[in-house]
Amino acid sequence: MQQLQIHDLDVERLATGLREETGAFARAVAGLDPHAPVPTCPEWRVRDLVGHIGQAHRWSAELVRTRAAAPVPDPRAAEPGAPREWPEWLRDGADALVAAVVDGGPATPVWTFLDERPAAFWLRRMLADTAVHHADAAGAARVDFAIAPDLAADTISEGLGLIAAAGSANLQPALAELRGDGETLQLRPDDLGAGWLITRTPAGVIWERRTADADVTVSGAVRDLLLVFSRRTDPDDDRITITGDRALLDHWWAHTAF
Template sequence: MTLLTHERYCDEIVLRTEALRAAVRGADLDANVPTCPAWTLRDLAVHVGGAQRWAGEIVRTRATEALEDEQVPSFTPDGDDPAVLDDWLADGAARTAETLRKAGPGLKAWSWYRQDQSAGFWARRMAIETVVHQADAALTAKVPYEMAADLAADTIDEWLQFVAGAQAEGDSEAVELRGAGRSIHLHATDVPDAEWLIEFGEDGFTWRRAHGKATVALRGPLTDLMLVFNRRLAPDSDRVELLGDAELLDFWLARSSFG
């Protein structure tokens, strides 16, 4: 696994937010988000902007514990005007990215991921959070969704890392991802060497970037693999090819929703 640079993550927070804003702008903000059914499009946008501000404030204050929402300046937009929402999203992304740039990746700050308590964690997390919710916005607004290959791959890497961490800490669903002799292979058809092999053992699972024969294989464009893995695209979509034991992939998807 190779991380992108801290500066790149900071840049992507702004760029992905711009793309999300473009999807939201002019769309029905009261429309239900199919991939987050409890939310409207407005709820989705407010969640993204609030999460970015929350992370930025944690880093700015070098917090040693989670912050309450009311501790975060402008945590929500002022009113329901779509133009206000758009400006609020743009301002929050810019401020968060600038805070993270100034901090540098090594600055210590609280995070919910025990293995990494740093500004670098939050830069990556907020970039990828926005990547995934950009897809939610695009799907809801029925506009195209595109993603750079390295960022799409990093999204898969991060998710696998988090699920493995959740399993190690005894998450009730993640601990079920075990059972020797079974495996999942993800194979991007449009990007060289973008492949993942997830292997189940008696004590849990391991993963690596590799090619290999597996119990079930999912093949397709890298962005579509990422969307399936983040449960934004159904594994039986005609945009991907599913080979082997489809129930094993369903088993994984159903138990990798920790937190």
């Protein structure tokens, strides 16, 4: 299986990326009604989305500091304060996580929901989570979702790492349906070099960061591939091109909600 901690971004870029995406998220929710719904997270209001981000950053910082497991918090229990206080509250949470990882050592083994991993796992996990929820916030605000290509690419790789990790189907049973007999999917970015080649094997999903022929290929800007991969936009979006076995893509889409 693909090793979860392998990625292209160093710890410094993960840290600056987390701060970039947290700031972009804060700008997207500025001026929104805290009680307004979030179309791509229909069970949440804007306040819940804000609460989740700031709370998740603080929760993962505490995991890194203590190296101990802790229950996943309920975003509805978060206290982000008044909307005017959101930018500072969000920034403080991101800074707390960066400090915990840097001060404790990025390679220090810590608890994760899969198994013990280097502390940098949580910096990368929270960057990916924040990037996807930045897209949610942009959608709620009806503004454009903009993200640096390297951050979008690493968010896709991080998500594939979770899907391919040993034990992932124990956490998300639908992922067991992605086992296959060598069927291949390609995510091919128009604005980057290598894409992502995904192969369904009897043991589960494996993937490589390379461009190759596949049974079905999804092409577009890496930002748009991220939105499709994270199910924040439909594969039929006119910015996306699909060639090959559409049924294979639809099956993937139906079993990767997480």
